Amino acid sequence: MPDYSQKSQHLLATAHLDLQIVFNEVIKTWDCTVLYGHRSQKEQFELFKNGREWDGLVWKETGVTVTDKDGYQNKSDHNYIPSRAVDVVPYPIDWKDTKRMIRFIGFVQGVAARLKAEGRITHDIISGADWDNDTYMTDHQFTDLPHFFIKL
Ligand SMILES: [Zn+2]
Incomplete structure (x- = not known):
């Protein structure tokens, strides 16, 4: 098994x-x-940054993104305890x-x-x-x- x-x-x-x-x-x-x-919210934000760059005003998509949740303004279901x-x-x-x-x-x-x-x-x-x-x-x-x- x-x-x-x-x-x-x-x-x-x-x-x-x-x-x-x-x-x-x-x-x-x-x-x-x-x-x-x-x-954690910090870990979520690290994932959010994949495929994005901060252009001074907004996060701009520059490649393949893995999540649209930043962990702060927009929480993922993974960010709760328990998850x-x-x-x-x-x-x-x-x-x-x-x-x-x-x-x-x-x-x-x-x-x-x-x-x-x-x-x-x-x-x-x-x-x-x-x-x-x-x-x-x-x-x-x-x-x-x-x-x-x-x-x-
Ligand atoms: Zn997931």
Whole structure:
């Protein structure tokens, strides 16, 4: 049975209990890696600066950006304690294999739906592939495949 690395366990422990319960169930069947749990506002701002430059007035996009949340005026679900989001990808990591990542998302949400039906969690687990959780992926300009979150 697969198990999380110490780093993944540590990151998952910073997340909301429902996310911990779901991903502790997921790992029993599908090996995966936790990339992020909680992020400080400072860490968020460092990510925000990727692909952007301060032109004296505003942050101008100069390349590929990874988030539109700066951690201060615009908080990410990762910036709360406990974190309302985790970033998890199937192992081994292959960023080009987005189909496998989407398959993984379906698996995670299936596990989460069962746990919610059993009363073991109380929140829906929503994916950054489908922010409004309406099952359609074509109505989003921006997708974040590793991102799983709960709405409080
Ligand atoms: Zn995320």
